[in-house]
Amino acid sequence: MNRRTALKNLTLSLGYVVSAPTIFNVLSSCKSDVVTWKSVFLSEGEKHMVTHLVDIIIPASNIPGGLDVNIPEFLDRMYLDVETKLKKNQFQKGAAIFAESFQKKTGKDILKGSKEEILTLFEMYFKLPEEKQEEIIENQRVKESKITASEKSNYLLYKFLFSVRYYSLFGYFSSEKVGKEVLNYDPVPGVYHGCVPLDEIGNAWSL
Numbered sequence: 001m002n003r004r005t006a007l008k009n010l011t012l013s014l015g016y017v018v019s020a021p022t023i024f025n026v027l028s029s030c031k032s033d034v035v036t037w038k039s040v041f042l043s044e045g046e047k048h049m050v051t052h053l054v055d056i057i058i059p060a061s062n063i064p065g066g067l068d069v070n071i072p073e074f075l076d077r078m079y080l081d082v083e084t085k086l087k088k089n090q091f092q093k094g095a096a097i098f099a100e101s102f103q104k105k106t107g108k109d110i111l112k113g114s115k116e117e118i119l120t121l122f123e124m125y126f127k128l129p130e131e132k133q134e135e136i137i138e139n140q141r142v143k144e145s146k147i148t149a150s151e152k153s154n155y156l157l158y159k160f161l162f163s164v165r166y167y168s169l170f171g172y173f174s175s176e177k178v179g180k181e182v183l184n185y186d187p188v189p190g191v192y193h194g195c196v197p198l199d200e201i202g203n204a205w206s207l
Helices: 003-010 020-028 044-057 071-081 085-106 115-126 130-140 149-174 176-181
Strands: none
Touching: 044 071, 044 085, 044 115, 044 149, 071 085, 071 149, 085 115, 085 149, 115 149, 130 149
């Protein structure tokens, strides 16, 4: 199986099961510096936004953050090799809307935006009443062709933001570093113990 086919198999659906080695090999290929790596799909502005958004969604603390496992580069490669033409188009349009909104709010080009400024805008779109959140999520399930002209901008904006969030989480929990250092990891399992209380299990298992 070539790399392109393996990548496509990774994202057939949210619940699709693939072998851990396949995922780890994809992520372990993303080893360049988070600032200097050369994007293959993202524009410089998109790369800047994605890098800060990943850091906002999964910041580093006492455990590795999204940037520590090169999620921006992972997303970049997934969009080049895996995503459909429609989703690529929606991502780019949504990113442009986010950048335009940032410029209106700050008077600055997105490439000059700091993490704190991008966080302020990000929170504006996600710190919403529960009813509004449900409305947005439901709207995302609708095909773009069914979206009215007045709703199109908001629809594409959230397509972009939800995609960054999805790949941040998917890539993070699929990475070798997180699998070994954050989640429970035992490449040589021992005996089976049934009916163990949940509070004794600890972190989720990566292997």
